[in-house]
Amino acid sequence: MIRFAWLQSRTQTLVAAFVLAALAVVAAITGIQLSHLYATLVAHCHTGCDLATSQYLSHDQVMARALDLIAQAAPALIGLFWGAPLIAREIETGTYRLAWTQGVSRSRWVIIKLAVVGLASATLAGLLTLTITWWYGSVDKLTTTPYAVFDRRDITPVGYAVFAFAAGALLGTVIRRVLPAMAATLGAYVAARVGTALWIRPHLLSPIQTTLSLRGAGPTGQAHLGVGSQNGGAVTLFAQGDGPHNSWTLSSHLLDSAGRQPTTRQLAAFLHDYCPNFRGPGAPPPSGQGVVQVVGPDAGRPCLDQAAKAFHLLVTYQPADRYWTLQWLETGLFVALALVASAGCYWWATHRTS
Amino acid sequence: MTMAIEAFGVGRRYGRRWALTDCTLSIPAGRVVGLVGPNGAGKSTLLHLAVGLLEPSAGTISVLDQGARSGPSQLERIGFLAQDSPIYARLTVAQHVRMGQLLNRTWDAAFAASRIKNLGLDPSQRAGTMSGGQRAQLALTLAVAKRPELLVLDEPVAALDPLARREFLQTLMEIVAVEGVSVVLSSHLMADVERVCDYLVVLVAGRVALTGDVDELLALHHRLTGPRRDVARMPAHQLVIEQSHVDKQTTLIVRSQEPILDPVWNVTPVTLDDLALAYMRQARDSAGPSSNGLELAR
Numbered sequence: 001m002i003r004f005a006w007l008q009s010r011t012q013t014l015v016a017a018f019v020l021a022a023l024a025v026v027a028a029i030t031g032i033q034l035s036h037l038y039a040t041l042v043a044h045c046h047t048g049c050d051l052a053t054s055q056y057l058s059h060d061q062v063m064a065r066a067l068d069l070i071a072q073a074a075p076a077l078i079g080l081f082w083g084a085p086l087i088a089r090e091i092e093t094g095t096y097r098l099a100w101t102q103g104v105s106r107s108r109w110v111i112i113k114l115a116v117v118g119l120a121s122a123t124l125a126g127l128l129t130l131t132i133t134w135w136y137g138s139v140d141k142l143t144t145t146p147y148a149v150f151d152r153r154d155i156t157p158v159g160y161a162v163f164a165f166a167a168g169a170l171l172g173t174v175i176r177r178v179l180p181a182m183a184a185t186l187g188a189y190v191a192a193r194v195g196t197a198l199w200i201r202p203h204l205l206s207p208i209q210t211t212l213s214l215r216g217a218g219p220t221g222q223a224h225l226g227v228g229s230q231n232g233g234a235v236t237l238f239a240q241g242d243g244p245h246n247s248w249t250l251s252s253h254l255l256d257s258a259g260r261q262p263t264t265r266q267l268a269a270f271l272h273d274y275c276p277n278f279r280g281p282g283a284p285p286p287s288g289q290g291v292v293q294v295v296g297p298d299a300g301r302p303c304l305d306q307a308a309k310a311f312h313l314l315v316t317y318q319p320a321d322r323y324w325t326l327q328w329l330e331t332g333l334f335v336a337l338a339l340v341a342s343a344g345c346y347w348w349a350t351h352r353t354s
Numbered sequence: 355m356t357m358a359i360e361a362f363g364v365g366r367r368y369g370r371r372w373a374l375t376d377c378t379l380s381i382p383a384g385r386v387v388g389l390v391g392p393n394g395a396g397k398s399t400l401l402h403l404a405v406g407l408l409e410p411s412a413g414t415i416s417v418l419d420q421g422a423r424s425g426p427s428q429l430e431r432i433g434f435l436a437q438d439s440p441i442y443a444r445l446t447v448a449q450h451v452r453m454g455q456l457l458n459r460t461w462d463a464a465f466a467a468s469r470i471k472n473l474g475l476d477p478s479q480r481a482g483t484m485s486g487g488q489r490a491q492l493a494l495t496l497a498v499a500k501r502p503e504l505l506v507l508d509e510p511v512a513a514l515d516p517l518a519r520r521e522f523l524q525t526l527m528e529i530v531a532v533e534g535v536s537v538v539l540s541s542h543l544m545a546d547v548e549r550v551c552d553y554l555v556v557l558v559a560g561r562v563a564l565t566g567d568v569d570e571l572l573a574l575h576h577r578l579t580g581p582r583r584d585v586a587r588m589p590a591h592q593l594v595i596e597q598s599h600v601d602k603q604t605t606l607i608v609r610s611q612e613p614i615l616d617p618v619w620n621v622t623p624v625t626l627d628d629l630a631l632a633y634m635r636q637a638r639d640s641a642g643p644s645s646n647g648l649e650l651a652r
Contacts, residue, residue, distance in 0.1 A: 001456070001457065003456050004452075004453055004456040004457055007445075007449060007452060007453065007456070008442070008445070011444070093440065093443070094436065094438060094440040095440045095441070095442055096407075096440075097402075097407060097434070097436035097440050098436065098440045098441065098442075098493070098496070100406075100407060101405050101406070101407065101429060101432065101434040101436075102429065102453075102454070102457035102458055102500070103426050103427075103429050103430035103457055103458035103459055103460065103500060104426055104429070104457045104458075105425055105426045105429070108426070
């Protein structure tokens with residue numbers, strides 16, 4: 001049965017392997033150029049590095065965009081084109097009547113198909129993410145933090161791909177038609193990814209909280225403080241802070257000296273008392289839609305100093321050294337979901353499919 | 355005696371709709387059995403239940419004296435050719451043969467190779483590009499090369515043109531003659547059944563309307579033509595299956611163990627087609643009195 005599963009999925013696997021190989025070659029050539037460029041332009045640069053850095057970063061933007069897109073899309077494509085049709089196509093074209101009346105039990109047939117193509121999915125996603133993570137190695141260091149590309153580097157794409165495949169297989173078995181199953185798979189995949197990023201990933205490990213002093217804080221720096229209005233609304237105090245270098249800031253908000261979050265009214269009262277310059281309509285230049293107009297350090301210094309005395313910032317974040325723990329946890333979560341979906345697919349195919 | 359298919363009170367429901375209800379039948383092994391019935395009679399459902407693709411919602415069904423879903427060794431005993439001969443459009447003929455070999459321990463590679471050769475199929479051709487007749491022949495080859503004890507064919511020639519149909523049935527008869535395999539073949543066309551089958555099962559609305567050896571059935575039934583007569587006055591041993599009256603003439607199909615001696619009747623033999631149709635009508639009329647209420651009252 002394993003050899004038949006291979007026979008059936010050979011073409012798609014070879015096509016994928018070919019695309020992967022071509023991509024790897026292109027990535028290898030451009031990646032080596034890139035790291036050479038990094039070594040000559042950036043690595044030994046000590047002063048006035050901006051020009052060198054931007055020259056280095058603009059070197060291969062097409063490749064960078066393409067690889068980022070592939071990293072983002074590959075798991076979904078695996079779910080759509082390998083997962084959804086796995087059993088749906090057999091049902092839609094009627095070949096299940098041929099497949100499930102050979103001398104191999106249906107349970108065995110389903111398990112082996114899931115295992116063989118699922119393993120191929122994991123391998124493909126693994127090699128892809130290996131290539132892409134390697135290529136991006138030095139670029140990421142300059143342009144972003146590890147958490148910002150958490151779902152496109154290292155091992156999480158493997159978890160996503162395995163999940164997308166299994167979800168596709170399950171939905172295909174239940175829906176019994178390839179195209180609707182593909183649409184449903186895309187929906188389920190996007191929902192799972194967005195849901196995880198918004199509601200689960202921040203809480204996989206209980207985040208660390210720290211308080212930041214606002215003394216000396218201005219519109220820039222680790223803690224930002226300013227007065228302004230948003231969308232032309234009332235003038236208020238804005239503050240935001242980041243966790244330590246390369247950490248993932250989940251939230252930050254103002255606390256008063258008693259450790260409570262000030263209400264809008266309290267803030268208005270504070271501004272009334274200490275920042276009379278900013279009171280009244282039009283006192284700060286009205287900002288554009290959705291933009292926070294932060295008043296510069298000179299004009300509002302006394303006001304900001306008062307604010308720094310009255311308030312501090314509470315920052316909630318995941319520290320940089322948890323990156324790999326979170327990578328493993330999220331990958332594990334998606335692999336577990338994939339196993340659940342596979343079990344569902346197996347049950348449905350053996351019990352509910354005619 | 356081994357039974358090819360034996361069903362007791364078998365029913366199968368799809369959602370709320372019953373495709374087959376309370377079906378009880380015995381189909382003997384060692385025969386070429388024609389399973390005949392109108393569209394929607396539940397033939398496909400019954401055969402899918404027999405080969406284990408479906409599980410019955412009610413009752414029990416056994417094939418070759420074993421539960422239909424008793425595992426891969428049972429699957430190996432049955433060669434199934436589903437309706438429209440499903441094959442993998444993207445696999446070649448040779449890959450289909452390879453599939454049969456990989457999935458069946460009992461696979462007869464020499465038989466498969468010689469059949470492909472005799473049929474003139476190109477092993478490197480993709481199955482999706484073959485004609486309907488070639489597909490059916492390939493599917494039959496796959497079903498037979500696993501050396502089953504029983505061949506189950508679901509409407510094997512329904513989609514074929516007359517020439518391909520004749521060739522397919524010819525192949526089937528050769529295989530039956532040489533390999534001695536039992537066959538259950540469903541069809542809604544009597545001509546096909548008449549050509550190859552020696553045993554007939556007529557299924558109407560999930561119920562067996564008629565079953566028996568073809569020669570015996572033909573010997574048992576007679577067409578009587580004579581002056582108009584009330585069927586109530588027929589002798590008890592002559593069971594009237596169908597009657598039609600025109601002016602002064604009555605035509606009957608009767609079942610009788612004894613010869614018809616009454617000289618008023620002109621007795622002629624019935625064809626298998628007549629017989630199956632007569633029983634189908636009878637079963638339909640007795641099953642659905644509401645639909646004929648008007649006709650009877652008139």
